[in-house]
Amino acid sequence: MTDIDWAAMADLLEREAETNFPYVEQALAELSHLTPQRILDIGSGPGVAACQLAAAFPQAEVTAVDGTPELLDRAELRAKRLGVTLRTQVAEFPAGLADLDRADLVWSGQVVHHVGDQQDALHRLTALLNPGGVLAIVEGGLPARCLPRDLGFGRPGLAARLDAATADRFNRMRADLPGTVPVVEDWKALFANTGLTEVRSKTFLIDHPSPLSEPHRHTIRRTLERQRHGFAEDLAPDDLATLDRLLDPKDPAGVDQRQDLFFLSAKTVHYGTKP
Template sequence: MTTHDERHAAHTGNAHGTPAHGAHAHSHQHAHDHDHADIDWSAMAPLLERQAETQSSLYADAAAWLGTLVPVSGVRRVLDVGSGPGVITGLLAEAFPAAETVAVDGSPELLAIARSRAEGRGLGSRVSTLHAELPAQFDALGEADVIWASESLHHIGDQRAALASFAGLLRPGGLLVLVEGGLPARRLPWNIGFGRPGLEARLDAAYADRFGAMRASLPDSKEEVDDWRGLLAGAGLVPSGTRSFLSDIPAPVPPVVREQIVAQFERSRSGLGEHLAADDRDTLDRLLDPSDPDSLHHRPDVFQLVAKTVHTARKG
C-alpha cells in the first residue's frame, strides 16, 4: 500500500505513498491511477518526495499538535501507514524522539528510499520499514502508541473494518491519526487569461468522479458517510480533536515548487485527458508548453495553497 498524499501524487499528483496495500497514496485532488500494480514506484518516487517536501511545514505542524494530545516521552512506537518515500515518517520520528517510528508501505522501492532518507537525517537507528499489504496483513503491523494514516484509509474497501483493525493495534491511551479531507489544492487564479475561468474546479470534478469509481472498485467496498468522528467512535475509540493545517506558498513560488506543480498538471493532462472538454485540454496544453510565456513554467502568479484535515481518536 503506498499512501499518503502521493500515491496521491501518483494518483492526483499528491504526497505520501502506496497504501500499505492494497490500500493507497496522497493532495486532495484525486487523480488516482488506482491500479498500484501498474505504477512504477521507482519512477514516481521523486514526485512523491518533492510533493511531501514542499508541504512538510503542514505535516510538521500536525505532528507537533499530536504532542499536545499524548505524552511525547511515553510514545515508544509510531506506525506511519502508507509512508511512501518516508518524508512524513521522518517528521513523526522527530516529533516523538523516544519512539521507534515504522514506515509501512506496499512498495519495496519506496521503503528503500524511506530507509535512505532516515539514515541521511541521522534517524536510521530509530526508523525502520515494514512491507505490508492492507487489509490482508494488519496483524503484521504490531502494536503502537501512535498510528498515522494519511490519505490511505480510503484505499481500503471496508473502512469500518480497517478502523477496527487499527484500534486493535493501539496500546491503551494510544492515538489513531487520520489525514482525510481538507480542501482541494489551488495553484492558479480563477481566471488565468485564456481558456474558461475555473479550470482547477473542473479538474476537481473529474478527479471526484474517478475517486468514486476507485472506491467502488475496491474489494469489499462499502459506502460510508465521511463522518470520521462517528466512524472513529464506532471503532471503540474516543475522538480527541480535529484540526486542519495549511501549506501556503504565495507567488512567486520557488523553482522546486514550480517544478512540482508542473509535474502535477502533467499528470492531470495525461490521466484525465479523455474526461475533460476539448477547450480544457487545450488550456492544459498551453499551461504545459515551456515555450509559451503564459505557461506554468513562466507565470508569475503560480502559488500553492493546500489544506489537510487531521482527525484523532484515543484508545481508552
C-alpha cells in the same frame, strides 16, 4: 489496496509530500504532549511524514510501513540524509496489519480511502494501538489551488473543472474497489465506532505564496501532467488545450515561467485515543 503502480509514482509522491509538509509539522505539534515509545506510519510511502515523526519524537522507535519496497528504500535514504533513525517494514494494507507490533501512536496519511471497507480498516488500525495510544488519520481537506481563476487565456475556472474530474475519478475508484462498502464519511463517527475516545478533527493550511521555489513549481507541473494524461477523456477540448499551453516550457504563460504561481491547500487530520 488499488492496482496503482506506486513505485512508478515514487518521485511524484515524494515531491507532493514535501510540498504538503507544513501540515505534517502542524498536525504533529498537536501531539507534542505525548511521549510514545513506539510509532507506526502506515502507508508511509517515501517516508516524508515518517522522518518527521522520528524528528518530533526522538525517544521513540519509528517504523515506516508500506506495501511497496521501492518506496521504503526512499524512506531509508531520506532518514539517512536527515540524520534520523527510522525502521522500515513491508506490509500490505490492511491485510498485513495483524503481523505488526503494537504502538503508542499510529499515523496514516490518505491511505484509508484506498480500501473498500473504510470502517474495517479503521478497526484494524485501532487494534494496533496500546491502551492510551493515539490514532491520527489524514483524510479530507480542501483541493489545492495554484493558479488564478482567470489565466488570461482559455475559459476561466479551469481549477473547478479539474476538481470535478478528480472527484468523478475518485468516486469510480471507490466503486471499483474489492469489497467496497458505501459509508457516510463522518470520520468522527467512524472513529467512535472503533471504540476510540477523545475524537477530534483539525484542518491545517498549506500556503506557499508566489513566487514559488523550483521544487514546488515542479510538483505543480507533475500534477498537471498527470491530470492532462488521466483526464483526456473527461475534459472539454478547450480545457485540454489550456493544459497543453500551461505545460509548454517555452510559453511565458506556462507553469514553468509565470510568476503568479502559488500553492494553497488544506489537510484534515482526525485524532482518537484508545481507552
